[in-house]
Amino acid sequence: QVGSRYRLVKVLGYGSYSAVCLAVDEATGEKVALKRVADVLQSPEHTKRVLREICILRRLRHPNLIGIRDAFVRPSATGHVDVYIAMELADGGDLFHLRGQMSSEEVRSLMWQLIVTIKYLHSIHVWHRDMKSQNVFLVWEGGERVIKVGRGSKAGFKAPLTRVVATPCYRAPEVVMSRGGYTASIDMWSLGCIFGELLQRIAHPPGIACWPATPLQALFAVIGTPCWADVAAVQEPSWRRYLHHLPGRAPTLYRRFAAAGEAAVDLLSRLLAFDPTRRCSPDEALAHEYFA
Known part of the structure; x- marks a missing residue:
């Protein structure tokens, strides 16, 4: 047909x-x-x-x-x-199904390309809203891996924003805990999740746990429970009550990803900030020491 x-x-x-x-x-x-x-x-x-x-x-x-x-x-x-x-056609497969380890330089190159791509989308008022490694395709150009990002949704469309965006393990906390009150920073959270996946491909000492997916309990085991100021900023009363009753947990990012280096883990923590107003923007991420 x-x-x-x-x-x-x-x-x-x-x-x-x-x-x-x-x-x-x-x-x-x-x-x-x-x-x-x-x-x-x-x-x-x-x-x-x-x-x-x-x-x-x-x-x-x-x-x-x-x-x-x-x-x-x-x-x-x-x-x-x-x-x-x-x-x-991006015929090199997607990032999720890519097998094998990567060098630190390869991870840095892929993350730079991803952040530059999201910066471009946000500059024309488009949010991707479903960034995940399955939507990041790879091609070979000049002997190097080049990413090709697929799919996206526009900010400001007339239908109300909903919680039905993003694949669960890439979904920012504010998407889960709100009735559609989120911003373009949800894409930066998703990039943080992809960054965590990529950092696992760098050889690291045995015993370092892998990057977990949500639910929230598993998430807080990595980034730590939010401080009370962040909890107070959550709009939904039921979620505020839930967060207030959680026992405090320290972040484990540095222990889990220590082999990646201090700069990499610091950028990861900024991408995975619970409060979207403190999550780094594309410009801030590109200016980070990790890319120096």
């Missing part, structure tokens, strides 16, 4: 609302990732979500972002209308 321009090669994966195939653009010879969004008119919300994604993708111009090549509609075999989005 994709017409004559694209020749389908194989299925690359499935999502909640879509499927992605490797395809060849017969007009250019380029291999692309062709995403099919089924029944785009099933509801006004679904239609707006897909249209918003296409509009955002057409605005993005950055070497570390997966670019859009084409978008078109086709009738489906069931009588519905499907949308197809042809995207730049």
Whole structure:
């Protein structure tokens, strides 16, 4: 059903609302990732979500972002209308499934690219809202790994912000504990989670625990419980009561990631600050000693 321009090669994966195939653009010879969004008119919300994604993708111009090549509609075999989005193909796999250790220099290079990418998105008022290692793809350019970030959502859209953003283990505390009252700093929290994953790839002494995923108890075992001033700033009374009753725990970041070096752990702690107003911005992160 994709017409004559694209020749389908194989299925690359499935999502909640879509499927992605490797395809060849017969007009250019380029291999692309062709995403099919089924029944785009099933509801006004679904239609707006897909249209918003296409509009955002057409605005993005950055070497570390997966670019859009084409978008078109086709009738489906069931009588519905499907949308197809042809995207730049990043065929080096994603960061989550990458195997093996990395050098400190490789980790530093990847983090620099990620932060620069988020800085660009925020500069045009776009929040990614689902930063995770599965959305960070890798390609080889000039003998070095280069990241390509996929997917994102726009800040300030008319629908209310919700807690249904981000994959759970990359979800900032304010997303969990609020009714949509969060800012672009949620992307910096997610970068902190990815940074923790990358730091685990640097050889370290045995016995250092791995980076845990949420729930919150496991999170606080790493970053420590929030101070009372941070608890007082939490909007939801039920969450304030919950946090007040937690026994105080010291952060264990320095013990867990000591092998990565003091500068790396300090940047990690700033990215994983519980209070989003104290979490470092992209500019602050790029100016950190870790990148000196």
